[in-house]
Amino acid sequence: MSAELSQFGNISYKRSLRASRIAVRIQPDGLVITLPVTKSQAEATAFVLSIRERILMKQNRIRQRSQNSILTEEKGYKTLSFDVHLSKANRKDVFFQFQEGKLHIEYPLEADLSSEKVQQACWKGIQYFMKKEARRLLPARVEQLARHHGFNFKDVKIQSGKTRWGSCSSQKNINLSFYLMILSPELVDYVILHELCHTVEMNHGDRFWKLMDKVTEGKTEKYRRELKKYHIPE
Incomplete structure (x- = not known):
């Protein structure tokens, strides 16, 4: 690895016959650099160094988000439709119980909650119930908002994007990430309305934003700013 790139952490290179330009995937502990067959590692190094500040800033944001996503008993976690509570218990595995808007997670007495293994097990369960709740709630909300504002759509799918x-596709099929469950109700509605507006205006031209302002009662810019504060978990 070039000493110049060591500041970014672990560097791995991938050659791609399909790539037409150098691409950099930024991770908290390094970079994955994809090169076309016509480009050299020296050219890749020069490109990465040319966007050095941008890479370092994004790595820092990713690390901060990772820190914020660490589960503890004290702070738990909150989603659109349920709260997460964690506690130790005399058991050998991580156990989940979903009841009345609460997800109770129990983990072994001898386990370290901050360890990567336990954190991953907890998050896997949380994401399972988030997806289940998203499938229960979001299609109905799309239908409700579409009916209220006079939109027509074909189908709604909940995905893991x-x-x-x-x-929204040109066939008026709407896809929603189950990670919408980490947003506030107002922002969930904003995202849904955004996709419903695409059933009428497929691009982001002036007519699209005028329609968005109409259905959000002039709050489009406010919601756009708020949404930027949220990030889909890495």
Whole structure:
């Protein structure tokens, strides 16, 4: 590894016949650099160094988000439809009980809650119930908002997407990430309305934003700013 790139952590290179340019995937502890067959590692190094500040800033944001996502008994976790409570128990595995808007997680007495293994087990369970709740709640909310504002759509699917909150196809099929469950009710509605507006205006032109302002009662910019404060978990 080039000494110049050591500041970014572990570096791995991938050659791709399909790639037409150098691409960098930023991770908290390093970079994955994809190169076209026509590019050299020296060219990749030069490219990475040219965007050094941007990479370091994003790595720092990712690390901060990772820290904020560490589960503790004291702070627990809160989603759109349920709260998470953690406690130790005399058992050998991580146990989940979902009841009346609360997800109770019990983990072994001798286990370290801050360890990666226990954290991953807890998050896997939380995400399972988030997805289950998203499938229960979000399609009905899409139907409700569509009816209220006069939109027509074909279908709603709940997905595990981590790159965007939602999308709408030209066939008027709406896809929503189950990670919407980490947002406030107002922002969930904002994302849903955004996709419903795409059933009328597929691009982000002036007519789209005028329609968004109409259905959000002039609060589009406010909700856009608020949504930027949230990040889909890494």
